[in-house]
Amino acid sequence: MKVTIETLAEVDREAWDERVCRVPEGTFRQSAGMATFSARVYNDVPHFLRAEEDGRTLGQLLLYETIPYQRRLLRGLSRRVCEPLARRLLRRLQWDHGPLIFDPKRAGLILERLVETILERLAPGAMEVRGTLPIHGPVVEPAALHPVLERYGFVGREWATVLIDLRVPPEERWKKLTKGSRYDVRKAQRDGIEVSEITSEEELKEYYGVLREAARRNRVPPALFGAVAESWRYVNQRYRNSIFLARHRRHIVAGLQTRTFNGVVGQGSVVTSNYGHQRRLFGMHLLAWHLIEWGHRQGGRYLDLAGVNPDAEGRSSKEAGIYFFKSRWGGELVRYKIYTKPISALRYGIIRRFREWRK
Secondary structure (H helix, E strand, C coil): CCCEEEECCCHHHHHHHHHHHCCCCCHHHHHHHHHHHHHHHHHHHEEEEEEECCEEEEEEEEEEECCCCHHCCCCCHHHHHHHHHHHHHHHHHEECCCEEECCCHHHHHHHHHHHHHHHHHCCCCCCCCECCCCCCCCCCCHHHHHHHHHHHCCEEEEEEEEECCCCCCCHHHHHHHHHHHHHHHHHHHHHHCCEECCCCCCHHHHHHHHHHHHHHHHHHCCHHHHHHHHHHHCCCCCCCCEEEEEEEEEEEEEEEEEECCCCCCEEEEEEEEEHHHHHHHCCHHHHHHHHHHHHHHCCCCCCEEEEEEEEEECCCCCHHHHHHHHHHHEEEEEEEEEEEECHEEEEHHHHHHHHHHHH
């Protein structure tokens, strides 16, 4: 039988997520919940791709139409003015940590069919296609799939994350921390810093206030409040979204957000308040350790610290600081590639030069 690809705007979301959880690579990024979240907050358009043979699902991929620089474009008046034009000129087809393969022996063929479908049916008129392969298993080694993407004109950029194995008991993990990390956690505890999970809209607004403080301090656009609020509210049996705050004398020192799905705890929106920054308090260190203990209690497999530059010589000073902090907790540096294929060479070239100018 021939492997064929279905491209669907809507699916049975329970069945889709059941298949996501069938393999260790499945994360929130490939779930129906991600499709709902990105559509609600960013007006992204999801596409559910299913590889099938004789009615049997061999693989699947959540792909969505989005645009770059959403934080700058999608706020206030600029959203109403810029978004329609941006979606015509800057349309990006993107997937993260996919596809999920249920027939590993034919992984290369399945990926080929998926890529052909994307390029033939969905990519015309787009600026670019971008994607990353799964990293949290894997059933299929990513290196076996790289040649397929490269054959279709995708170019990979090296990136990495830090994965912490939450199946390791915290008392054993503690021994693997650097001496400096153990000292910083203990100092935060001696200073009376305490960590708690938010439970109210009022605390959500407090956390968002710290996000805005940090954005102003770092001179970057803050996350949209709708994105933070929708993510926190979107909690059910399958998707657990939690926000943790570290407080010192009732003042927020630091905060972070997590999404837990299929045993993977994904960390994001990590911030330090002006209060904590000015007083050099170690709230972020206590939060990091708390998250390791919490993830273990939840029965998690991995804590994904996300987003580090593995190139020691090419890191900016900010990236070097992020790498240093995330490498202190006994995790494994996992390298992967962000694959991009330009569809409109002109528009892609303009955006690329703009990115370089911003650096």
